[in-house]
Amino acid sequence: MALADTIIALARGTWRRFSERNRAPEALLAATDAAIALSDSFTREIMARDIPDLNRIACANGCAWCCHYQVGVTAPQALHIAAKLTEGAGTRSLEEQKQKLAALDRRTRGLDAAQRLKARLGCAFLDAQNACTIYAFRPFGCRGANSIDADLCHAFLEGTATPEQRNGNWLHKVPYEAQRDLQDGFHMGSLENGLRDDRLELTAAVIVALNTPDAAQRWIAGEDIFKDARLPEGA
Numbered sequence: 184m185a186l187a188d189t190i191i192a193l194a195r196g197t198w199r200r201f202s203e204r205n206r207a208p209e210a211l212l213a214a215t216d217a218a219i220a221l222s223d224s225f226t227r228e229i230m231a232r233d234i235p236d237l238n239r240i241a242c243a244n245g246c247a248w249c250c251h252y253q254v255g256v257t258a259p260q261a262l263h264i265a266a267k268l269t270e271g272a273g274t275r276s277l278e279e280q281k282q283k284l285a286a287l288d289r290r291t292r293g294l295d296a297a298q299r300l301k302a303r304l305g306c307a308f309l310d311a312q313n314a315c316t317i318y319a320f321r322p323f324g325c326r327g328a329n330s331i332d333a334d335l336c337h338a339f340l341e342g343t344a345t346p347e348q349r350n351g352n353w354l355h356k357v358p359y360e361a362q363r364d365l366q367d368g369f370h371m372g373s374l375e376n377g378l379r380d381d382r383l384e385l386t387a388a389v390i391v392a393l394n395t396p397d398a399a400q401r402w403i404a405g406e407d408i409f410k411d412a413r414l415p416e417g418a
């Protein structure tokens with residue numbers, strides 16, 4: 184079996200017990216926890232291998248050029264982040280985090296990906312040192328972004344990258360593809376369990392998940408609580 188197939192199968196398997204556990208909100212959070220553990224374990228395994236250019240990965244704590252992009256998540260991830268924040272797992276208080284999310288949402292709501300980047304506004308989960316306050320449970324999309332050229336990430340943000348640079352390779356392919364496959368498998372598993380798979384904007388979706396009573400239960404039951412956080416098709 185090819186590596187991609189293995190990753191997809193394992194990620195689909197994280198939903199195995201969801202039905203057995205009566206589709207309870209805790210079972211959805213457990214599936215997401217399992218997918219994150221899988222992501223961490225693949226990252227460790229990849230980094231330990233002798234793969235060309237892995238030593239060129241430039242990402243480091245405090246480098247956050249890529250944290251100015253629009254981030255897409257699905258509902259299980261948004262609900263999982265909200266649950267973790269509520270239990271105090273972020274590195275700032277829940278109240279402060281809610282304020283940061285609301286402040287960013289006021290400035291980014293309705294922007295498309297290009298407008299969001301042009302606004303040059305950092306993610307609501309960045310702290311003053313440009314570190315991610317939810318690093319251990321950050322979205323899958325963030326996990327796959329491993330740059331081999333931090334200057335180029337900066338140039339993308341400033342809009343100074345040349346067309347040639349834009350078309351070049353700046354993300355390391357191996358960790359990117361592993362995270363993409365994992366994400367695909369996780370989404371397949373949720374669809375197989377009759378759940379929606381809409382792509383949501385991170386800030387708006389976490390606000391909904393934090394502020395909606397019984398959010399996970401209602402979403403699992405089919406209520407479209409995230410409709411205002413949905414990204415347009417192809418965004």
Ligand code: SF4
Binds near residue numbers: 250307315
């Ligand atoms: S969630 Fe964390 S890693 Fe992802 S964009 Fe926000 S600050 Fe960056």
